[in-house]
């Protein structure tokens with residue numbers, strides 16, 4: 002695992018956006034050989050999306066030959082609800098870049114048969130040849146996508162019931178009203194993310210410090226599902242200083258020294 006510690010949210014977002022943009026450019030994607038990008042929602046990746054949009058507007062990058070697969074979507078929240086992940090992605094990213102609508106994949110939480118929807122999503126990822134780079138955020142309880150505690154670390158796309166922690170954390174998007182937060186979601190599994198060639202997580206703020214400690218300093222555990230990335234051969238966590246508040250000093254110093262070339 003590579004850990005990048007940036008001073009603040011802005012520099013964390015810029016680092017992540019540069020990395021993603023470079024990966025897409027290096028791959029020189031074509032319609033026959035598109036770049037497959039996994040996309041998260043949440044407040045953490047907002048800065049990253051903003052930076053990618055800036056790069057597109059500056060003519061530095063194109064998404065014409067990029068295929069996206071989103072991580073998750075609430076169950077039974079109308080697609081046009083302002084807090085659906087469909088709305089989030091179009092409002093914050095897709096509407097501002099040159100991505101083709103047919104290249105965007107987001108789970109349908111209103112599908113008649115949710116199990117079939119999940120199976121077909123996995124099949125679509127496989128048919129596309131797998132994900133090149135999965136971007137992600139982390140919940141304050143260490144979850145990745147909607148893989149709550151107790152999720153199998155080999156899981157594939159499926160329905161998950163949200164924990165009280167997550168419902169409380171996400172209620173800020175629903176006017177603070179817990180009863181308005183959907184209680185279930187469709188989500189890619191930890192196994193789905195682990196199958197990607199590369200994984201890049203962004204993690205910022207003091208409220209994520211406990212999660213980051215468990216992901217980086219702790220053991221692999223289904224209680225902190227993002228900790229599974231310790232087993233991924235190409236995973237990067239980009240964080241800000243505030244998220245490092247609970248890391249051991251040795252871990253913190255090691256990653257800083259390593260990236261500064263002091264070791």
Ligand SMILES: N[C@@H]1[C@@H](O)[C@H](O)[C@@H](COP(=O)(O)O)O[C@@H]1O
Nearest residue numbers: 041043044045138139140146147
């Ligand atoms: N399903 C999403 C996750 O993918 C996201 O990482 C998490 C953290 O969100 P935020 O970045 O807003 O803290 O929230 C939700 O639960």
